[in-house]
Amino acid sequence: MKYLIACLGNIGVEYDETRHNIGFKIADRLAKDLEATFTTGRLAQVAEMRFKGKTLVVIKPTTYMNLSGRAVRYWLDQEKIPIENLLVVNDDIALPLGALRLRKQGADGGHNGLTDIIEKLGTNVFCRLRFGTGADFAQGHQIDFVLGKWKPSEEPIVNERADLAVEIIKSFVTQGPDRTMNQYNKK
Secondary structure (H helix, E strand, O other): OEEEEEEOOOOOHHHOOEHHHHHHHHHHHHHHHOOOOOEEEOOEEEEEEEEOOEEEEEEEEOOOHHHHHHHHHHHHHHHOOOHHHEEEEEEEOOOOOOOEEEEOOOOOOOOHHHHHHHHHHOOOOOEEEEEEOOOOOOOOOHHHHHOOEOOOOOHHHHHHHHHHHHHHHHHHHHHOHHHHHHHHOOO
16 A cells, blocks of 8 residues: 655755755655655655555655645656545644644645645645644744744754654554544644
8 A cells, every 4th residue: 555745845955954844854754764765756856665564655845835736746646646645744833843733634724835735636635744833933924934944942842743753654654544643643
């Protein structure tokens, strides 16, 4: 059984370690954990991984955040993966720093990457793992905040929670979304 794990972020060294790129950070940790390497593919950096008999196609779209839907749609079709086996990993300013929430559907929450994915897929019924960045910014400075780097005081929390996100992804592919939500959404 195949799964598409679409971890959102922006390409380019200027975006490394920014809040908006937490999806890329989690993808890299998952690849390290499962001993996989990313290669350049169409519309994304791609790594294929195996875990407990499951195949994970993990992508880091190279389309920039606001056009993530193109990469997600392409790789779902290319790998013939059903939408119920899609998991999108993204940042979320509506959640406190380090909070992790798995959902099976929902609105975009003002997240442009999710907006594009919903538009390109024609549905908002797909699983997403949201990583809380908090909302410690002055009114009108949301873009600066999400494109800003983590504060040194936030980094230990971010690293610990990114590791937990890897566990959640593994649980999603082995136990399914319902059991995973029950187990992890309260942590």
